[in-house]
Amino acid sequence: MPQFRALDKLDRKLLNQLQKDNQIPTRTLAEKLHISQPTCLRRIRDLRDVGVISADVSVVDPSALAFGMLAFLEVSLVNQSDEFMHDFEARMNKEAEVMQCYFVSGEYDYFLVVHVIDMDAYYQFVRRVISGSGNVRHFHSRFPMKKTKFTTRISFDEKAEELQVKVKK
Amino acid sequence: MPQFRALDKLDRKLLNQLQKDNQIPTRTLAEKLHISQPTCLRRIRDLRDVGVISADVSVVDPSALAFGMLAFLEVSLVNQSDEFMHDFEARMNKEAEVMQCYFVSGEYDYFLVVHVIDMDAYYQFVRRVISGSGNVRHFHSRFPMKKTKFTTRISFDEKAEELQVKVKK
DNA sequence: GCTGAAATCACACATTA
DNA sequence: TAATGTGTGATTTCAGC
Numbered sequence: 001m002p003q004f005r006a007l008d009k010l011d012r013k014l015l016n017q018l019q020k021d022n023q024i025p026t027r028t029l030a031e032k033l034h035i036s037q038p039t040c041l042r043r044i045r046d047l048r049d050v051g052v053i054s055a056d057v058s059v060v061d062p063s064a065l066a067f068g069m070l071a072f073l074e075v076s077l078v079n080q081s082d083e084f085m086h087d088f089e090a091r092m093n094k095e096a097e098v099m100q101c102y103f104v105s106g107e108y109d110y111f112l113v114v115h116v117i118d119m120d121a122y123y124q125f126v127r128r129v130i131s132g133s134g135n136v137r138h139f140h141s142r143f144p145m146k147k148t149k150f151t152t153r154i155s156f157d158e159k160a161e162e163l164q165v166k167v168k169k
Numbered sequence: 170m171p172q173f174r175a176l177d178k179l180d181r182k183l184l185n186q187l188q189k190d191n192q193i194p195t196r197t198l199a200e201k202l203h204i205s206q207p208t209c210l211r212r213i214r215d216l217r218d219v220g221v222i223s224a225d226v227s228v229v230d231p232s233a234l235a236f237g238m239l240a241f242l243e244v245s246l247v248n249q250s251d252e253f254m255h256d257f258e259a260r261m262n263k264e265a266e267v268m269q270c271y272f273v274s275g276e277y278d279y280f281l282v283v284h285v286i287d288m289d290a291y292y293q294f295v296r297r298v299i300s301g302s303g304n305v306r307h308f309h310s311r312f313p314m315k316k317t318k319f320t321t322r323i324s325f326d327e328k329a330e331e332l333q334v335k336v337k338k
Numbered sequence: 339g340c341t342g343a344a345a346t347c348a349c350a351c352a353t354t355a
Numbered sequence: 356t357a358a359t360g361t362g363t364g365a366t367t368t369c370a371g372c
Contacts (some may be wrong), residue, residue, distance in 0.1 A: 003170035010183070014230055015227070016290055018224060018226070018227035019225070019226050019227055019229060020224070020226060021225060021226065022191070022192070022225055022226050022227040023191070024338045028198050033289070038251040051230055051233065052229060052233045053227045053228065053229060053315070054228050054229070054230035055189070055190070055227075055228040056190060056225075056226070056227050057187070057189060057190065057191050057225075057226065057228060057321075057322075058184070058187035058192055058222045058224075059188075059190055059222065059223050059224040059226060059321060060221060060222060060224050060321075060322075060323050061186055061220055061221060061222070061223035062323060063291060063335065064220065064221045064223075064334045065323070065334055065335075066282065072271075072273075072280070072311075073239075081214070089317045092317065092318055093317070093318050095322035096177070096322075098318060099318075099319075099320055099321070100316070100318060100320075101251050101316075101317045101319075102241075102243055102313035102314075102315065102316055102317065103240075103313065103314050103315040103317055104241075104246070104311060104313045104314065105313075105314060106311060110317075111241070111313065114320050115323070120260045125237070136172060142261075142273060142275060143273070143274060144271035144272065144273045144274075145271075145272050145273065145274060146271065146272040147269070147270075147271050147273055148258045148261065148262070148270045148271065148279075149258070149261055149262050149267060149268075149269060149270035150269050150270075151225075151269075152226075152228065152268070152270075152321060153229075153265075154231060154234065154284070155265035156234065156328065165233045165234055165235070166233050166234075167233065
């Protein structure tokens with residue numbers, strides 16, 4: 001039962017800023033947006049309370065890891081009943097190497113982005129998690145050579161009048 | 170000329186924590202890890218200074234957006250000279266809808282993850298950015314039905330003795 | 339939106355290994 | 356000598372008005 005809420009221009013400006021830097025003092029941010037510091041703080045707290053901001057985190061630069069590689073992994077299951085799919089998804093959720101998992105239409109059932117230290121670690125991962133899972137019919141690996149863009153930032157239009165969003169609370 | 174730096178157990182514990190929550194007071198975090206507050210702060214500041222922590226951000230829950238959809242887009246270029254590839258990558262970097270872009274081996278040159286408000290917006294995006302770019306030979310869209318996992322968290326082994334990472338400064 | 343109390347951050351210095 | 360811990364002043368957060 002999703003409730004809805006409107007984000008006004010100020011909310012969207014705050015979100016655009018906080019997605020770049022959430023350590024900026026509320027006072028500095030308030031000055032930037034020409035509002036008072038308590039208003040700024042209240043808005044931010046509200047966005048967190050209702051779940052529009054779901055977390056506040058440090059971002060670790062993946063390229064800092066001396067030896068890291070990515071793999072795309074397409075997987076089709078033997079048994080696609082709800083129970084087995086749920087099982088597979090739960091398993092991927094547990095594995096730290098799995099950065100992203102999508103349920104897709106087409107030839108394969110799942111598309112995974114896997115992050116490992118090197119090719120040997122990838123081989124170990126595939127044997128342990130994929131081919132060893134008992135419910136994988138077929139899988140296929142592809143290796144991106146370079147990540148040229150990666151962002152989690154959602155850009156909000158700061159001019160539009162109003163935007164409706166679903167909220168948790 | 171990448172410099173290297175060792176991350177000890179404490180660094181890795183801090184990184185694991187801060188990737189979940191970077192708003193925790195340094196004092197609370199220090200108590201958790203049985204160190205003093207200034208030590209905790211110093212280590213964190215250092216991890217930021219050397220670039221292991223590349224940013225500190227708020228995470229917006231994408232499912233809060235009332236109408237959002239994802240698309241996978243595979244693109245092959247007409248001209249693969251360095252100049253044109255650089256050009257394409259720079260263009261994708263500018264477009265807010267492009268969440269991820271990878272240079273891949275195989276049939277296509279690039280794999281994109283695109284986030285738009287609805288199918289019409291996707292059509293507009295493709296016409297404007299992809300088929301309208303002048304250097305795209307072929308492209309192909311796939312639509313993930315469900316994002317079952319998405320994380321940017323890199324999990325560090327807190328038991329291993331030492332880990333070398335590349336640093337910027 | 340303003341003000342003030344409580345908490346957090348951030349520094350200089352002493353201490354330890 | 357390099358890194359940790361102690362104590363203290365400056366900032367920031369956050370509630371009441």
